[in-house]
Amino acid sequence: xxxxxxxxxxxxxxxxxxxxxxxxxxxxxxxxxxxxxxxxxxxxxxxxxxxxxxxxxxxxxxxxxxxxxxxxxxxxxxxxxxxxxxxxxxxxxxxxxxxxxxxxxxxxxxxxxxxxxxxxxxxxxxxxxxxxxxxxxxxxxxxxxxxxxxxxxxxxxxxxxxxxxxxxxxxxxxxxxxxxxxxxxxxxxxxxxxxxxxxxxxxxxxxxxxxxxxxxxxxxxxxxxxx
Amino acid sequence: xxxxxxxxxxxxxxxxxxxxxxxxxxxxxxxxxxxxxxxxxxxxxxxxxxxxxxxxxxxxxxxxxxxxxxxxxxxxxxxxxxxxxxxxxxxxxxxxxxxxxxxxxxxxxxxxxxxxxxxxxxxxxxxxxxxxxxxxxxxxxxxxxxxxxxxxxxxxxxxxxxxxxxxxxxxxxxxxxxxxxxxxxxxxxxxxxxxxxxxxxxxxxxxxxxxxxxxxxxxxxxxxxxx
DNA sequence: AAAATGCAAGAGCAGTGCTCTCGCTATGGC
DNA sequence: GCCATAGCGAGAGCACTGCTCTTGCATTTT
Numbered sequence: 001x002x003x004x005x006x007x008x009x010x011x012x013x014x015x016x017x018x019x020x021x022x023x024x025x026x027x028x029x030x031x032x033x034x035x036x037x038x039x040x041x042x043x044x045x046x047x048x049x050x051x052x053x054x055x056x057x058x059x060x061x062x063x064x065x066x067x068x069x070x071x072x073x074x075x076x077x078x079x080x081x082x083x084x085x086x087x088x089x090x091x092x093x094x095x096x097x098x099x100x101x102x103x104x105x106x107x108x109x110x111x112x113x114x115x116x117x118x119x120x121x122x123x124x125x126x127x128x129x130x131x132x133x134x135x136x137x138x139x140x141x142x143x144x145x146x147x148x149x150x151x152x153x154x155x156x157x158x159x160x161x162x163x164x165x166x167x168x169x170x171x172x173x174x175x176x177x178x179x180x181x182x183x184x185x186x187x188x189x190x191x192x193x194x195x196x197x198x199x200x201x202x203x204x205x206x207x208x209x210x211x212x213x214x215x216x217x218x219x220x221x222x223x224x225x226x227x
Numbered sequence: 228x229x230x231x232x233x234x235x236x237x238x239x240x241x242x243x244x245x246x247x248x249x250x251x252x253x254x255x256x257x258x259x260x261x262x263x264x265x266x267x268x269x270x271x272x273x274x275x276x277x278x279x280x281x282x283x284x285x286x287x288x289x290x291x292x293x294x295x296x297x298x299x300x301x302x303x304x305x306x307x308x309x310x311x312x313x314x315x316x317x318x319x320x321x322x323x324x325x326x327x328x329x330x331x332x333x334x335x336x337x338x339x340x341x342x343x344x345x346x347x348x349x350x351x352x353x354x355x356x357x358x359x360x361x362x363x364x365x366x367x368x369x370x371x372x373x374x375x376x377x378x379x380x381x382x383x384x385x386x387x388x389x390x391x392x393x394x395x396x397x398x399x400x401x402x403x404x405x406x407x408x409x410x411x412x413x414x415x416x417x418x419x420x421x422x423x424x425x426x427x428x429x430x431x432x433x434x435x436x437x438x439x440x441x442x443x444x445x446x447x448x449x450x451x452x453x454x
Numbered sequence: 455a456a457a458a459t460g461c462a463a464g465a466g467c468a469g470t471g472c473t474c475t476c477g478c479t480a481t482g483g484c
Numbered sequence: 485g486c487c488a489t490a491g492c493g494a495g496a497g498c499a500c501t502g503c504t505c506t507t508g509c510a511t512t513t514t
Contacts, residue, residue: 030341032259112427113341114257114258114336114337114339114341114425115425153445153446157435157438158438159432159436159438160438162432162433162435163431163439184446187419187422190422191414191417191418191422192414194418195414195417198340198342199342199348200417202353204389204390204406205389207385208384211384211385211387212382212389215382215386215411216414218380219411222450223449
């Protein structure tokens with residue numbers, strides 16, 4: 001009865017509870033969380049979990065997708081805020097991403113850290129994975145179409161053609177260097193956050209890491225011609 | 228007899244063989260290599276390995292130190308090569324680091340990827356860990372003392388003081404922004420390599436990743452004022 | 455020569471991912 | 485309303501993991 005079915009609903013709830021508990025374990029144990037331990041916390045046999053997730057990797061994949069979506073919406077929300085300049089808008093986005101990462105380092109490590117050996121990201125993850133860089137690209141594109149981008153060295157060589165192909169996804173006529181700029185900013189953002197989170201800053205910059213991060217990102221923003 | 232002792236020598240050889248086999252396993256299984264499997268390959272009981280390494284983490288630490296030293300000497304060798312300009316010298320170093328990473332991605336992941344949960348880097352690792360950034364800093368410093376560095380925005384704020392403290396390690400009178408510049412270049416280098424290795428470039432730049440890497444690093448080099 | 459030390463092997467413990475089988479219960483067709 | 489079906493939970497079990505402890509042996513030191 002009940003066309004959608006009671007069964008389907010409790011299944012959805014159960015799936016959600018497992019993910020919630022798993023996320024909690026992720027925060028303490030990192031990517032090598034134990035499926036059995038999660039099952040214990042949920043209060044069921046470990047074998048029962050396999051009714052909801054085909055494997056531990058499947059469970060991790062679900063968490064990865066959620067993490068991508070989470071940081072993606074954080075970035076999009078920051079981008080949507082009013083800002084005086086394009087540079088400010090990108091800086092606000094950068095801080096939003098950094099704040100998200102600091103709030104849950106293991107989730108950051110899960111999606112931007114070294115991939116789990118043997119784990120191959122399934123197709124479902126590539127959509128959510130692109131949200132942050134799309135947000136950055138949108139900022140750059142809007143600045144460009146409004147004629148507010150300072151000229152910047154044009155990419156040349158074979159990779160420039162590959163960038164051109166990607167640029168088509170943003171609408172025809174998008175200049176390749178725009179994609180290159182967005183990717184530069186994106187990778188510098190990721191590099192700065194990862195360096196901070198993975199301990200590369202230890203015993204150098206300890207107190208004012210936020211300030212140092214902003215210094216770095218200001219450089220990145222200037223490099224791609226945003227003012 | 229034999230003051231140093233035969234025992235000590237075979238022990239050193241055994242230690243080396245375990246590390247060699249472990250490095251081979253690292254290349255295929257990544258950071259979650261199995262100590263038992265390594266022991267099997269070496270041809271001894273797993274319990275015997277504990278005579279040489281107190282724990283699996285200890286074995287990993289040994290591999291981490293070796294990896295840091297390996298990439299460090301690669302960077303230093305590249306820096307020592309004759310180059311027309313400071314920018315070229317830093318670019319050559321960058322390519323050397325990238326080539327090293329591409330040759331053995333798991334070793335890169337081991338030292339620059341997400342830290343193994345629960346693993347705390349012991350004191351022995353921080354020395355070798357700094358070799359690459361020291362090489363970069365040396366390039367920047369030499370260019371600076373020779374007066375070949377284009378003026379660059381001076382860091383301000385609390386983190387600038389922390390940079391100043393680090394700068395003292397490079398000799399008195401070293402300007403803080405020099406350290407900031409070296410770190411910027413270093414993190415951008417790491418970010419670019421990690422992005423490429425950890426799959427962030429998938430389905431965008433596929434063929435000419437080397438060219439794209441150079442494009443990014445040229446930006447980084449220009450940003451810190453090297454010509 | 456005797457005592458002390460270093461080493462390797464084996465058994466064993468607690469934990470892991472995952473599979474399979476067994477009952478039970480809610481669901482959908484008649 | 486009845487009944488076959490399909491989904492679900494639990495338990496046992498397999499092969500594996502890191503690590504510890506004990507036992508026997510070889511080597512080194514006294």
